[in-house]
Amino acid sequence: xxxxxxxxxxxxxxxxxxxxxxxxxxxxxxxxxxxxxxxxxxxxxxxxxxxxxxxxxxxxxxxxxxxxxxxxxxxxxxxxxxxxxxxxxxxxxxxxxxxxxxxxxxxxxxxxxxxxxxxxxxxxxxxxxxxxxxxxxxxxxxxxxxxxxxxxxxxxxxxxxxxxxxxxxxxxxxxxxxxxxxxxxxxxxxxxxxxxxxxxxxxxxxxxxxxxxxxxxxxxxxxxxxxxxxxxxxxxxxxxxxxxxxxxxxxxxxxxxxxxxxxxxxxxxxxxxxxxxxxxxxxxxxxxxxxxxxxxxxxxxxxxxxxxxxxxxxxxxxxxxxxxxxxxxxxxxxxxxxxxxxxxxxxxxxxxxxxxxxxxxxxxxxxxxxxxxxxxxxxxxxxxxxxxxxxxxxxxxxxxxxxxxxxxxxxxxxxxxxxxxxxxxxxxxxxxxxxxxxxxxxxxxxxxxxxxxxxxxxxxxxxxxxxxxxxxxxxxxxxxxxxxxxxx
Amino acid sequence: xxxxxxxxxxxxxxxxxxxxxxxxxxxxxxxxxxxxxxxxxxxxxxxxxxxxxxxxxxxxxxxxxxxxxxxxxxxxxxxxxxxxxxxxxxxxxxxxxxxxxxxxxxxxxxxxxxxxxxxxxxxxxxxxxxxxxxxxxxxxxxxxxxxxxxxxxxxxxxxxxxxxxxxxxxxxxxxxxxxxxxxxxxxxxxxxxxxxxxxxxxxxxxxxxxxxxxxxxxxxxxxxxxxxxxxxxxxxxxxxxxxxxxxxxxxxxxxxxxxxxxxxxxxxxxxxxxxxxxxxxxxxxxxxxxxxxxxxxxxxxxxxxxxxxxxxxxxxxxxxxxxxxxxxxxxxxxxxxxxxxxxxxxxxxxxxxxxxxxxxxxxxxxxxxxxxxxxxxxxxxxxxxxxxxxxxxxxxxxxxxxxxxxxxxxxxxxxxxxxxxxxxxxxxxxxxxxxxxxxxxxxxx
Numbered sequence: 001x002x003x004x005x006x007x008x009x010x011x012x013x014x015x016x017x018x019x020x021x022x023x024x025x026x027x028x029x030x031x032x033x034x035x036x037x038x039x040x041x042x043x044x045x046x047x048x049x050x051x052x053x054x055x056x057x058x059x060x061x062x063x064x065x066x067x068x069x070x071x072x073x074x075x076x077x078x079x080x081x082x083x084x085x086x087x088x089x090x091x092x093x094x095x096x097x098x099x100x101x102x103x104x105x106x107x108x109x110x111x112x113x114x115x116x117x118x119x120x121x122x123x124x125x126x127x128x129x130x131x132x133x134x135x136x137x138x139x140x141x142x143x144x145x146x147x148x149x150x151x152x153x154x155x156x157x158x159x160x161x162x163x164x165x166x167x168x169x170x171x172x173x174x175x176x177x178x179x180x181x182x183x184x185x186x187x188x189x190x191x192x193x194x195x196x197x198x199x200x201x202x203x204x205x206x207x208x209x210x211x212x213x214x215x216x217x218x219x220x221x222x223x224x225x226x227x228x229x230x231x232x233x234x235x236x237x238x239x240x241x242x243x244x245x246x247x248x249x250x251x252x253x254x255x256x257x258x259x260x261x262x263x264x265x266x267x268x269x270x271x272x273x274x275x276x277x278x279x280x281x282x283x284x285x286x287x288x289x290x291x292x293x294x295x296x297x298x299x300x301x302x303x304x305x306x307x308x309x310x311x312x313x314x315x316x317x318x319x320x321x322x323x324x325x326x327x328x329x330x331x332x333x334x335x336x337x338x339x340x341x342x343x344x345x346x347x348x349x350x351x352x353x354x355x356x357x358x359x360x361x362x363x364x365x366x367x368x369x370x371x372x373x374x375x376x377x378x379x380x381x382x383x384x385x386x387x388x389x390x391x392x393x394x395x396x397x398x399x400x401x402x403x404x405x406x407x408x409x410x411x412x413x414x415x416x417x418x419x420x421x422x423x424x425x426x427x428x429x430x431x432x433x434x435x436x437x438x439x440x441x442x443x444x445x446x447x448x449x450x451x452x453x454x455x456x457x458x459x460x461x462x463x464x465x466x467x468x469x470x471x472x473x474x475x476x477x478x479x480x481x482x483x484x485x486x487x488x
Numbered sequence: 489x490x491x492x493x494x495x496x497x498x499x500x501x502x503x504x505x506x507x508x509x510x511x512x513x514x515x516x517x518x519x520x521x522x523x524x525x526x527x528x529x530x531x532x533x534x535x536x537x538x539x540x541x542x543x544x545x546x547x548x549x550x551x552x553x554x555x556x557x558x559x560x561x562x563x564x565x566x567x568x569x570x571x572x573x574x575x576x577x578x579x580x581x582x583x584x585x586x587x588x589x590x591x592x593x594x595x596x597x598x599x600x601x602x603x604x605x606x607x608x609x610x611x612x613x614x615x616x617x618x619x620x621x622x623x624x625x626x627x628x629x630x631x632x633x634x635x636x637x638x639x640x641x642x643x644x645x646x647x648x649x650x651x652x653x654x655x656x657x658x659x660x661x662x663x664x665x666x667x668x669x670x671x672x673x674x675x676x677x678x679x680x681x682x683x684x685x686x687x688x689x690x691x692x693x694x695x696x697x698x699x700x701x702x703x704x705x706x707x708x709x710x711x712x713x714x715x716x717x718x719x720x721x722x723x724x725x726x727x728x729x730x731x732x733x734x735x736x737x738x739x740x741x742x743x744x745x746x747x748x749x750x751x752x753x754x755x756x757x758x759x760x761x762x763x764x765x766x767x768x769x770x771x772x773x774x775x776x777x778x779x780x781x782x783x784x785x786x787x788x789x790x791x792x793x794x795x796x797x798x799x800x801x802x803x804x805x806x807x808x809x810x811x812x813x814x815x816x817x818x819x820x821x822x823x824x825x826x827x828x829x830x831x832x833x834x835x836x837x838x839x840x841x842x843x844x845x846x847x848x849x850x851x852x853x854x855x856x857x858x859x860x861x862x863x864x865x866x867x868x869x870x871x872x873x874x875x876x877x878x879x880x881x882x883x884x885x886x887x888x889x890x891x892x893x894x895x896x897x898x899x900x901x902x903x904x905x906x907x908x909x910x911x912x913x914x915x916x917x918x919x920x921x922x923x924x925x926x927x928x929x930x931x932x933x
Contacts, residue, residue, distance in 0.1 A: 062927050064787070065860065127856075134847040145894055153894050161882055164846075168875045171856075175863050 002057035003071045003122050006043065006081065007115055009036055014111035022103040026096060029107035033089030036114070040085035047078055049467050051474035053124065061128070066178065066185040070125040075471030076323065079464065080121035080250055083327050084243050087334060088114050090449060091238045094338045096442035097345065098235075100147055106235075113139035113239060120247050126174040126186035129255065133167055133211075133247065140239060147233040159228040162221070166214035173207030177259060191259050192478075198262040205263030208256045209271070215248030216304050218271075219278030229297035234341035237293070241300050242334040246326050249304070252311050253319060258475060261482040264314075271312040272395075276402050278305035279409045287416045292340045292350045295420060296333065299376070302413055303329050306406055310391035313402075316476050318394020323468045324461060325387025328375065331457075332384060335372040335450040339365075342443060343424070347432055352420055357429025362438040366425050368447040373421045375454040377414035383457035386465075499556055502570045503549055506577075510545045513538050525587045529649055537585035539790050540717040544580050547710045547797045548573065550915065554805045555702050556907045562610050562700055569609065573706065576602030580714040584721070589638045589648040592718055596634070596682065599714065600627050603707060607699040619698025626681065626691040634678030640671030653726040661729070672727060672734055676741075679722075683715035685771045686745040693752075696764035701811070704760065705804035708767040709797035716774050716789055724781055731781055738779045739870065745772035746877045753884050759807055760817040762884055763800065766843065769877060770796050776858040776874070780865045788861050791930050792854030795922065798915045799839035799851060805908055806836045813902045819887055824897030832904060833892045835916040842919045844885040845878055850922035853930070 013032030020028050047054060056072035073081060092110065100106045116139065119132025137160070145156040174186070180200075181190040196204070214221045229237050257264045264271075279302045286298035307325050310318035342365070343358075344350045359366035371382070378384035388410060396403035429436075439447060457464060516523070516538055523534040552573070559569045579598025586592040604627065608620025642648055644665030645656035657664065677688065684692040696704045727734060749769025756762040774792055777785040807817065809832065814821035826833035842851035855878065862871050904912075922929060 061925075062930065064927070064930055065857070131847045134852075138841070138846060138848075142893075145890070153890055157883070157886060157890070160886070161879060164882060165875075165879045168878055172859065172863070172868075172871055172875060175856075175860050176868075178860070179864050 001043075001055060003043075003055045003073055004057045004069075006036070006039055007071065007118050007122065009039065010111045010115040010118070014108040014115070017104055017108045017111060020104055025104035025107045026092060029111060030089060030092050032111060033085075033092050033114075037085040037089055040081050043073060044078065044082065044467075047073070047467070049075055049470055051075070051470045053077075056124070058124075061125075065127075066181075066183070067127040068125050068185070068187065069128060070187065071119070071122040071128065072124055073122055075468035076250070076253060076475070077122050079323050079327060079468050080246060081118060082467075083246065083330050084114060084117050084121065086453075087238070087242045087330055090334060090446060091235050091242065093442055093446045093449075094238065094334075094341065095235045098233075100233075102146075106143065106147060109139040109143050110235065110239065113143070113244075117243055117247065121250060124188045126178060126188065126191065126255075128186075129188075130167070130171055130174055133170075133251075134164075136244060136247065137163055137167070140236060140244060143236040143239070144228060144232040148236065149231040151227070152231045155224075155227040155231045159224045162214050162224045166211035166221075169207045170211035173204050176204060176207070188255075194259075196260075196262075198266065201260040201263030202266050203263070205256065205260040205267055208251070208259065209267070212248040212251045212256055213274075215251070216245050216308060217248075217301065218274055218305065218308055219281055219301070220274070222278065222282070222301050225301060226294055226297045229300075230291065230294050234337055237297075237337045238334045241297075241337065242330040245300075245304060246330065249307055249311065249322060249326055252308070253322070253475070257311075257314060258479050261479050265483055268312055268314070272309050272398065272402055275305045275309035275312060276405055278302070279309070279406055283409050283412050283416070286413075290351055290353060292343065292352050292420065292424070293337065294350075295352070295416070296336045296340060299413060299417065300329075300333055302409065303333075303376075306388065306391050306395075306410070309402065309406055310394040313394045313398035314476060314480070315394050315397050316473055317390050317397065319472045319476055320465060320469065321387050321390025321392075321394055323472065324457075324464055325384075325391055327464065328383035328387045328454075328457060331450055331453050332372060332375045335368075335447065335454070336376060338443075338446060338450070339369050339372060342439065346436055349432075352423050354430075355424045355433055356427040357425070358433050358436050359425040360429055361434060361436045364444065365436075365439045365447075368439065368451055369421065369425060371451040371454055372447075373417050375458070377417045378410065381455070381458045383454045383461070385458060386461040498567060498570050499552065502552055502574065505574075506545050506549050506552075510542060510549075513541045513545070525651075529651070530588045530591050531582070531585050532587035532650075533585045536717070536721065536786050537581075539786075540584035540713065540793075541581050543790065543794050543797060544577065544584070544710050544714055547713075547801060548577050548706070550798075550801050550911050551702055551706050551710070553907045553911050554705075554801070554808070557905060558700075558702055558808060565609070569606075572602045572605055572609075576606070576706075577710070580710060583714045584717040586718070586721070587650050589641065589650070589653075589722075592722065593635060593638060596718065597631065599711065600631065600682075603627075603703075603711065606703045606706070607695055609703070610700055613698075615698035616700065617698075619695045622691050622698075623695045630678045630681030630688070632678075633674050633681070637671045637674030637676075637678060640667045640674065644668040644671065650722070650725040654728075657726065657729050664730070669733060672730070673737065675722070676734065676737060679715065679719045680741060683712055683719065683771050683774070684768055685741055685775060686748040686768060687741075689745070689748065689768050689771075692768055693761055693764045696767070697758070697761055697817075701760065701804050701808050704764075705801055708763065708804075709800050712767065712771065712774075713793040713797060716771075716778075716793065720778055720781075720785060720789055723778055724785060728781060735779055735781075738775060739867075742772050742775040742779055742870070743873055745769065745775065746873060750877045750880045754880060756884070757819065758817045759803075759810075759819055759822070759888065762819075762887075763803055763807075766881065766884065767800070769881065770843075772877070773855065773858055773874065776862050776870070779870065780861040780867055782861060782865070784857070784861055784864075787930055788854070788857035791850070791857055791922075791926060794929060795842055795850030795854040795919065798918055799842040799849075802835055802839035802912055802915045803843070805911060806832060809902050809904060809908065813900070814897075819891050820897075822888055822891040822897075823895040825892040825902070827896075828901040829904070831909070832902060832912070835912040836892065837889050838916045838919050840885040840888050842923070844882055848920065848923045850919045850926070853923060853926040857930075 053072040116136030123129035282301035289295035375382040582595030610616035753765035842849035845855040
């Protein structure tokens with residue numbers, strides 16, 4: 001059994017969804033989302049957590065151009081596949097309370113996007129990676145632009161141009177690497193084996209870096225992000241922040257640093273400094289946000305900045321921390337955006353100052369909200385803690401001052417998150433919030449799953465860490481060995 | 489046929505004839521590509537010619553299918569349309585399979601003279617007349633350059649035959665006649681006129697806008713592709729060894745073409761004019777294959793041209809329908825189209841994405857080959873410029889998509905005739921299939 005079935009199932013599913021009526025589309029989409037999850041769990045059950053790549057498919061695609069349909073799952077990909085396949089049905093579940101016009105197109109686009117995302121996370125061929133990268137972008141553009149808020153047209157064209165521009169530079173980088181390979185192939189291992197001189201690698205690094213930095217987004221390439229997140233429909237925001245930005249982080253681990261290790265070495269400090277600036281900057285702005293969804297969007301930039309800093313430090317703790325933090329951040333941010341979706345659907349506003357006292361009228365909602373906030377601020381025994389601890393350790397190993405600044409900012413993050421919670425949930429309820437209905441049905445189920453994941457991963461992260469451990473160790477050491485050839 | 493007034497039979501007979509021509513052309517395709525020159529060395533019908541004849545014939549068939557009911561509306565000389573289009577197609581077949589400069593010139597002239605008439609076929613329409621006159625004057629001018637260039641080449645090498653010219657270049661690497669260089673430059677000027685590359689592009693927007701939309705579709709697809717095929721055939725056969733001399737010239741032309749086409753397209757309010765300028769910028773991308781001339785050039789041009797032709801035909805076909813419905817060529821005419829015509833909106837979106845070069849469409853594969861070709865000769869800056877232009881082009885291609893999906897327009901449904909559905913369905917399918925599995929067409933040459 002190869003990974004191809006995992007990649008094609010969502011495409012088939014999307015086409016099937018289009019055949020159904022709008023009313024039943026979400027159930028069909030849910031069915032296929034769960035089927036995909038079952039498939040991923042089946043793959044996990046047979047997965048041997050060593051450094052090898054498994055379930056490999058490798059067939060000629062465009063032989064004249066050296067393109068192969070080549071994909072497989074190693075430990076790093078496995079974690080990403082799990083994240084994607086868990087979050088997609090969860091996100092579909094969060095939309096059960098929404099009535100989307102033309103719902104079948106909506107769910108079909110989500111499933112198409114899932115196919116693109118999974119392709120990115122499993123591709124072993126540069127061309128396939130690029131195709132998956134763009135195949136994830138087109139559906140989310142239409143999701144955000146068709147079902148988004150008032151400013152959606154302007155905001156989304158900016159989003160599209162930004163990310164498309166970045167990825168075209170990456171395409172140039174990929175083709176450049178292809179032309180350097182002895183056998184003229186796009187195979188990632190052939191890319192890894194290249195020995196380019198440092199200045200070539202420096203350009204290759206930049207070409208890839210710009211694509212990934214825009215996607216994550218890293219400061220100063222983040223300007224599309226808050227507007228797009230705010231204007232997108234909540235399911236679109238969750239897809240973007242929960243899964244899609246991980247494409248950028250995954251890309252750094254798999255395609256950026258190993259492809260241009262010496263180029264990375266030249267730009268390492270710049271990249272880390274940008275990441276840390278992003279943490280501080282986004283936290284400061286988040287502090288002043290009045291709109292809840294925007295606040296979460298900025299806090300997401302801060303969290304991603306820490307993940308990026310951990311990876312750019314390039315040691316085992318940092319990258320492992322990034323792996324687990326990608327999962328945790330995905331879960332937490334989806335939970336956070338879902339909570340704001342619930343609030344804004346009930347109150348028709350997202351202005352934090354106008355709220356208060358919801359905890360009294362909606363105790364179950366209050367508990368779920370609290371757990372998600374605690375996970376986001378990385379309290380011990382929640383999922384956020386494990387990742388941030390490892391990430392800070394990784395950054396510390398690179399430079400103590402970077403770790404100090406990043407760490408302090410994390411504390412700062414706790415302040416604005418808890419303050420948001422206090423202003424929304426505690427105190428006296430007012431006219432607006434007094435009639436706030438508690439969560440039930442699908443909302444309860446979705447938040448229940450999210451809270452359970454937050455606590456389970458927080459208490460016992462070892463199985464998750466174990467999946468990617470061997471692959472990360474191998475990758476970090478292999479690339480690390482190349483650094484020494486560059487230092488004369 | 490015009491004599492017999494058998495108007496109903498025109499379309500079926502023409503299409504049938506073209507299908508037979510397509511069949512006979514494809515039959516000659518051989519794995520080894522070892523065709524020999526024929527007709528006293530005048531023509532060489534090798535795989536290159538077959539591939540480009542095939543794409544020209546297929547595009548013509550698609551355009552003729554769209555013409556069902558269209559020509560009747562704008563003129564009462566219907567038979568002439570079919571006859572003249574077929575004449576120009578005959579010229580195009582000569583253009584893609586010549587083996588002698590005189591044949592190239594004859595082919596270009598057969599095609600051009602037919603086009604002058606086609607552009608002005610709406611006799612009572614001011615814009616159409618203007619288009620025909622402009623096109624004729626500019627075309628005659630460029631023909632002069634071309635002919636002068638050919639004469640100089642002949643004067644210095646003593647041969648019209650492509651083989652003979654190549655032998656001359658290969659045999660005298662040190663002392664090539666200065667007139668030969670001048671000849672190359674003049675031919676470049678003439679060819680750039682024909683394919684609408686900047687700075688020789690000034691006729692395109694007005695001619696494209698003034699001519700009837702289907703003729704515009706024909707000019708911007710079949711004619712342009714044939715121009716590039718002829719261009720490439722001449723330069724790869726004869727002047728390959730002198731690439732150091734003429735690539736800088738073409739490099740500048742390419743860059744100027746890309747920027748002028750894209751930036752001007754950005755400011756257009758009319759969809760038709762936008763397509764005219766975008767066709768200039770696509771000429772710029774097609775030039776990549778000639779600037780980075782090599783073994784893969786023919787294949788890149790072929791794939792790119794196929795993708796571009798199919799997508800453009802859909803765009804012009806949709807424009808005709810929308811214009812009949814809303815009475816305007818502007819972007820506003822497309823507002824809210826998706827609500828009542830999901831099929832039309834979908835195929836037009838696919839073709840816009842293809843023109844913009846988004847993966848999983850044929851247009852991406854074309855751009856991908858072009859970039860690969862240019863990068864393989866270390867023309868990194870050229871590719872960076874092309875990337876910037878690709879980003880610019882997103883703006884105006886997405887304007888159509890935005891208008892169709894996200895803006896609201898009037899609520900009436902645009903009627904789509906059955907022939908249009910056939911062409912649109914085929915084109916969208918071909919765009920996606922080639923985008924996913926380009927091996928289908930990329931191993932032909």
